[in-house]
Amino acid sequence: xxxxxxxxxxxxxxxxxxxxxxxxxxxxxxxxxxxxxxxxxxxxxxxxxxxxxxxxxxxxxxxxxxxxxxxxxxxxxxxxxxxxxxxxxxxxxxxxxxxxxxxxxxxxxxxxxxxxxxxxxxxxxxxxxxxxxxxxxxxxxxxxxxxxxxxxxxxxxxxxxxxxxxxxxxxxxxxxxxxxxxxxxxxxxxxxxxxxxxxxxxxxxxxxxxxxxxxxxxxxxxx
Amino acid sequence: xxxxxxxxxxxxxxxxxxxxxxxxxxxxxxxxxxxxxxxxxxxxxxxxxxxxxxxxxxxxxxxxxxxxxxxxxxxxxxxxxxxxxxxxxxxxxxxxxxxxxxxxxxxxxxxxxxxxxxxxxxxxxxxxxxxxxxxxxxxxxxxxxxxxxxxxxxxxxxxxxxxxxxxxxxxxxxxxxxxxxxxxxxxxxxxxxxxxxxxxxxxxxxxxxxxxxxxxxxxxxxxxxxxxxxxxxxxxxxxxxxxxxxxxxxxxxxxxxxxxxxxxxxxxxxxxxxxxxxxxxxxxxxxxxxxxxxxxxxxxxxxxxxxxxxxxxxxxxxxxxxxxxxxxxxxxxxxxxxxxxxxxxxxxxxxxxxxxxxxxxxxxxxxxxxxxxxxxxxxxxxxxxxxxxxx
Ligand SMILES: Nc1ncnc2c1ncn2[C@@H]1O[C@H](COP(=O)(O)OP(=O)(O)OP(=O)(O)O)[C@@H](O)[C@H]1O
Ligand SMILES: [Mg+2]
Numbered sequence: 001x002x003x004x005x006x007x008x009x010x011x012x013x014x015x016x017x018x019x020x021x022x023x024x025x026x027x028x029x030x031x032x033x034x035x036x037x038x039x040x041x042x043x044x045x046x047x048x049x050x051x052x053x054x055x056x057x058x059x060x061x062x063x064x065x066x067x068x069x070x071x072x073x074x075x076x077x078x079x080x081x082x083x084x085x086x087x088x089x090x091x092x093x094x095x096x097x098x099x100x101x102x103x104x105x106x107x108x109x110x111x112x113x114x115x116x117x118x119x120x121x122x123x124x125x126x127x128x129x130x131x132x133x134x135x136x137x138x139x140x141x142x143x144x145x146x147x148x149x150x151x152x153x154x155x156x157x158x159x160x161x162x163x164x165x166x167x168x169x170x171x172x173x174x175x176x177x178x179x180x181x182x183x184x185x186x187x188x189x190x191x192x193x194x195x196x197x198x199x200x201x202x203x204x205x206x207x208x209x210x211x212x213x214x215x216x217x218x219x220x221x222x223x
Numbered sequence: 224x225x226x227x228x229x230x231x232x233x234x235x236x237x238x239x240x241x242x243x244x245x246x247x248x249x250x251x252x253x254x255x256x257x258x259x260x261x262x263x264x265x266x267x268x269x270x271x272x273x274x275x276x277x278x279x280x281x282x283x284x285x286x287x288x289x290x291x292x293x294x295x296x297x298x299x300x301x302x303x304x305x306x307x308x309x310x311x312x313x314x315x316x317x318x319x320x321x322x323x324x325x326x327x328x329x330x331x332x333x334x335x336x337x338x339x340x341x342x343x344x345x346x347x348x349x350x351x352x353x354x355x356x357x358x359x360x361x362x363x364x365x366x367x368x369x370x371x372x373x374x375x376x377x378x379x380x381x382x383x384x385x386x387x388x389x390x391x392x393x394x395x396x397x398x399x400x401x402x403x404x405x406x407x408x409x410x411x412x413x414x415x416x417x418x419x420x421x422x423x424x425x426x427x428x429x430x431x432x433x434x435x436x437x438x439x440x441x442x443x444x445x446x447x448x449x450x451x452x453x454x455x456x457x458x459x460x461x462x463x464x465x466x467x468x469x470x471x472x473x474x475x476x477x478x479x480x481x482x483x484x485x486x487x488x489x490x491x492x493x494x495x496x497x498x499x500x501x502x503x504x505x506x507x508x509x510x511x512x513x514x515x516x517x518x519x520x521x522x523x524x525x526x527x528x529x530x531x532x533x534x535x536x537x538x539x540x541x542x543x544x545x546x547x548x549x550x551x552x553x554x555x556x557x558x559x560x561x562x563x564x565x566x567x568x569x570x571x572x573x574x575x576x577x578x579x580x581x582x583x584x585x586x587x588x589x590x591x592x593x594x595x596x597x598x599x600x601x602x603x604x605x606x607x608x609x610x611x612x613x614x
Pocket of ligand 2: 047
C-alpha cells in the first residue's frame with residue numbers, strides 16, 4: 001500500500017539568525033487513495049511540504065515513508081527512480097517544454113524507461129485521452145490555451161500510471177471556469193484510485209478533497 | 224521518444240546558439256584539417272625538392288691530411304691515393320638499417336690525366352646513378368653508354384675545343400665525345416667524365432674507387448645516424464654529410480610543423496572554450512526544464528546524457544562540415560606553400576590518409592564532449608527543488 005507517512009518533519013532554510021523554519025515537526029499520514037488538500041497563507045510552508053513529500057527536498061529532520069520505503073535514506077538515483085515510479089507532479093506554471101509538441105511532452109517520463117516507440121506513443125495518447133486532449137497531440141504548448149496546457153501537464157504526470165499525484169496550486173494560473181474543469185479532472189483521477197495531495201488557496205477547490213490540512217507557520221492547525 | 228529526440232528537438236529550438244557551438248568546432252576542425260593537409264603536402268613537396276639536390280653524403284678514403292680547398296676551389300695538396308676503397312667494399316653500404324632511404328649510391332674514381340696535351344681531372348662514374356646524384360646536369364648530346372665515350376664539362380670542352388662527336392685522346396686511348404654539359408658554375412664544368420670501368424682502366428685503378436656519393440633523401444631522414452652507420456659499415460673511410468642544404472630545408476619544415484601544431488592547439492582550445500561557454504549558458508537557461516526532468520524521475524546521468532547528446536550531435540555535424548571546409552581551404556592555399564607541381568601535390572595532401580575524415584570528426588566529438596563535461600555535471604547537480612521554485 002502506498003501510504004504516505006511523515007513523522008517529525010522539520011525543514012529549516014538558511015543558517016543561524018537568518019534561519020527560517022518552513023516546517024516545524026509535522027506529523028502526517030495519508031492513506032492510499034485519499035485526496036488531501038493543503039491550505040494556508042503564503043509562506044506557511046505548503047510548497048515545502050509538497051516538495052518534501054515529492055522526494056525533492058531533504059528535510060532538516062524527520063522521516064518520510066512511502067510504501068515502506070524510507071525516502072530520504074535513499075540515494076539520489078534511487079530517489080529519482082522513486083519519483084518516476086510513484087509520483088506525478090503538476091506545477092502551477094505547467095512547465096511544459098516549449099520545443100516539444102503535446103504528445104512529446106507527455107512522453108518525457110517514458111524517455112528513460114524501456115519500451116517500444118509504439119508502446120510509448122499509445123500510452124501517451126491514452127493519457128491525453130484521459131484529459132480530453134488526444135486530438136491536439138501534435139500542437140506545440142504555445143498553440144494551446146492555459147487550461148489545455150495544465151491538462152497536458154496532468155497527462156504527463158499520470159502517463160506512467162503513478163499511484164500518487166502531487167499538485168501545487170494547479171489552478172493558480174487559470175480562470176475559474178477552466179480551473180473548475182481541471183479540478184473535475186483531478187477528482188476523476190482520484191476516483192480511479194490515485195492518492196492526491198494538492199496545495200491550493202481556493203476553498204472551492206479544496207472542497208473536492210476528502211480532507212483539508214491547514215498550515216500556519218509550518219504547523220498544522222485544527223479548524 | 225527517447226533522450227536523443229529531446230536533445231535534437233532542443234538543438235532545433237536553439238538554432239542560433241547551436242550554430243555557435245557548431246561553427247566553433249567546424250572552424251577548429253577545418254583549421255586542423257587544412258594545416259595538417261598542408262603540412263603533409265609541403266613535406267612531400269620538400270622531399271621532391273630535396274631530390275633536386277642530388278647527393279648529400281660522401282664517402283671518402285680515410286686521409287691524414289686536410290683538404291686544401293675553399294668554397295669549392297681546390298688549392299691542391301690532397302692526395303686521393305692515400306688509402307683506397309675497393310669497389311666491392313662499397314656494397315656494405317646496403318647493410319645499414321636505413322638502407323631503404325638510400326636513393327642512389329654512386330662510385331667515383333678520380334685521377335689527373337693528360338688529354339690532348341692538357342692536364343684534366345678524369346672522373347669515372349656510374350651513369351645510371353647520375354640522374355639522382357646529379358639532377359642539375361643538362362647535357363648537349365648524351366651520357367656515355369660505352370667505355371670508349373666521354374662526357375665533357377662545359378669549361379673542359381671550351382678549353383679543349385671539342386664538341387659532341389669529336390675524338391679526344393686520353394693517355395693512350397681514343398674516346399668519342401658523347402655529350403657536353405651545360406655550364407653549371409660547379410666544379411663539374413672543369414671535369415671530363417667516363418664510365419667507371421674506362422676511367423679505372425685509364426688510371427690503372429682497376430677495382431678501386433676514389434670516393435662515393437650517396438643520395439639519402441626523405442623527410443625526416445636521420446642523416447646523422449645514416450652517416451654513422453655507413454662509417455661503421457666501411458671502417459677505412461671517412462663519411463660526411465653535405466649538411467647545410469638538407470638541414471636548412473628540414474628546419475624550414477620543422478618550423479612549419481611547429482607553427483601548424485601550435486595553431487591547431489590554439490584553435491582547439493578556443494573552440495573548446497566556445498563549446499564550454501555556450502553549453503554553460505544553455506544549462507543555466509534551462510534550469511527549470513532540468514528541474515522538471517529531475518522531478519519527473521530522470522537520474523542525474525539522464526540529464527548529463529541529454530547535454531552530451533546535444534554537444535555530441537553538434538560536434539559530429541561540425542566535424543564533418545569542418546573536414547569538408549578544411550579540404551577546400553587546403554586545396555585553395557596549397558599553391559602558396561608549394562613550389563612546382565601543386566596539382567600533383569594534391570594527391571599527397573589530406574587525401575593521402577583515409578583515416579583523416581574519421582580523425583577530424585573524432586577530434587570534433589572529443590573536443591565537444593570534453594568541453595561539455597563541466598556543463599553536464601553542473602546540470603546534473605542542479606537542485607530540482609530550487610530550479611522549480613525559481614519559475
Ligand atoms: N529555498 C528556500 N530558501 C530559503 N527560504 C525558503 C526557501 N523555500 C522556502 N523558503 C521559506 O520558507 C517558508 C515557506 O515557504 P513555502 O514556499 O513552503 O511557502 P508556501 O506556503 O508554499 O507559500 P506560497 O503560498 O506563497 O507558495 C517561507 O518563509 C519561504 O520564504
Ligand atoms: Mg508555494
